Amino acid sequence: MKPQAYLLSASILVFKCSAWEHTSEQDLRRGISGHNHALVAFIHPSSAGSQILEPEWTSVAKSHRSLMSIDCSTNSMLCDEFGVISYPALRFFDGHGYTISYRGPRKASAISSFLRRAQRPTVTILDDETTASFQSIDDTVLIAHVNPRDEHIATALRAVASQFEDRASFGLVDTAGTTSVECYNNRDEQKFTLSDLTAIDAITKLTQSCIAPLIGEFTRANELDYLQSGKSLVFFFAMSSNEREAYVNKMRPVAKMYKEYLSFVTVDGDEYADFAAPLGLAAGEFPALSVQNPRVGQTFPYPSGADITPETVGAFVMDIVQGKVKPWDGQRRQDKTRAHDEL
Incomplete structure (x- = not known):
């Protein structure tokens, strides 16, 4: 991400993070004892992950009363006691001395599913x-x-x-x-x-x-796994999570059809703005899509301005397989008209 974009995003996210309603050490200890179960978020206001989690956490808190959060910037010794080494760290306490670390998606729906799951037997x-x-x-x-x-x-x-x-x-x-x-x-x-x-x-x-989701989210934590998987990657860039979720919902049939050979992933266009250029895409001109074969170093940007639908993406992939689309030469952007002429 470019420094300017990061500073802008960070300032916005820090403002949003003010919605956290943190728990005191005394209330935390009371809340995880006496056979009470609780899901606790150990956060740090300066971490991007904590800032991104805040609206999702707030959404879950509307329907689950067992949520608590601790600000590790002001309670560092408490966070050290619970072995927190990165932020945010989500821990479920079952009220009987057993703790589960949550490593799933930091999305409201996934966290809600986890809370229901944690209250069942393993x-x-x-x-x-x-x-x-x-x-x-x-x-x-x-x-x-x-x-x-x-x-x-x-x-x-x-x-x-x-x-x-x-x-x-x-x-x-x-x-x-x-x-x-x-x-x-x-x-x-x-x-x-x-x-x-x-x-x-x-x-x-x-x-x-x-x-593993059929269409996963490309993140700092899993990018090497995807790039070293041996499969070609279909990257979809979008600025909002709603756009990315809509893409996943409509593109599942295509991803399922090609899952043996292709990995479909969504990319946060804000966080990964600097990753668009190496894929033949213009930063900020999203939504956008590009196909890359990491093994041979070939990239195929999807025609700029063209609709991104299951039918058109499926056809684009087939045209690549059949050699009807030339790999990106590293200099030009492939626009809708030129792509049409080449195909």
Whole structure:
């Protein structure tokens, strides 16, 4: 991000951050004891992540009374006591001495889902009658159908559930048949089934694949994972989260069709304004889209000014595959007219 843009954004976000209603140390200790459960945000006013979280947190607080926040700039010793090393840090306290670190999206809907999830058992014991309804209880649901002779699978499931309980719901049901594990990504309407459980990390890998969104958000934390995945990337830049969410909702069928070869990602046009130019896009001229093959260093900017729809993006990808679109030469912007002539 350019320094000027960052300073402008930061000043706006710091102003918004004034809406935080922080908890005192005394109220925090009271709130997480006595069998009370609470979700606590340890924030620092100067961190961009804390500033971005504030409106999402405020939204969740309207319907959940168990939220508290601590300002670590004025309570550094308290934050050190709870092992906070980066901001924001979200921790769920179950009132019985057990703490869960939340590592999911910093979005109101995801945080609300987490709160509901945290109040259920780490692994819910199911039967034939409850299994069907449990499949849709969360955005990501993993159910292990375990034959009693494979008790080691149930043990492995509990270990994985403890690792991912902040992002998925886990169920266990006995079966007289072959042991298998199913995972439902209900947001993207995908189902993953695992019957070969010989590998030690089989359930872990299944869970990771199932949790991963079909169209993810490109962030500082995951950018290397995407760039080193071996797949070409379809970047969609937009300034507002509403624009990016609308794109995800309409582009899922295309992303599902090409998921073996392409990773579709959304990009915050404000935070990643400086990333547009290397992709053949003009900073600030968003929404915009570009396809990149990191392995061979080829970039294909989507025609400037053209509508971004599932049909047109799908056709654009096919034209790239068929060699009908030339890679960006690093100098020119591909506009709608020129693209039409080349295709």
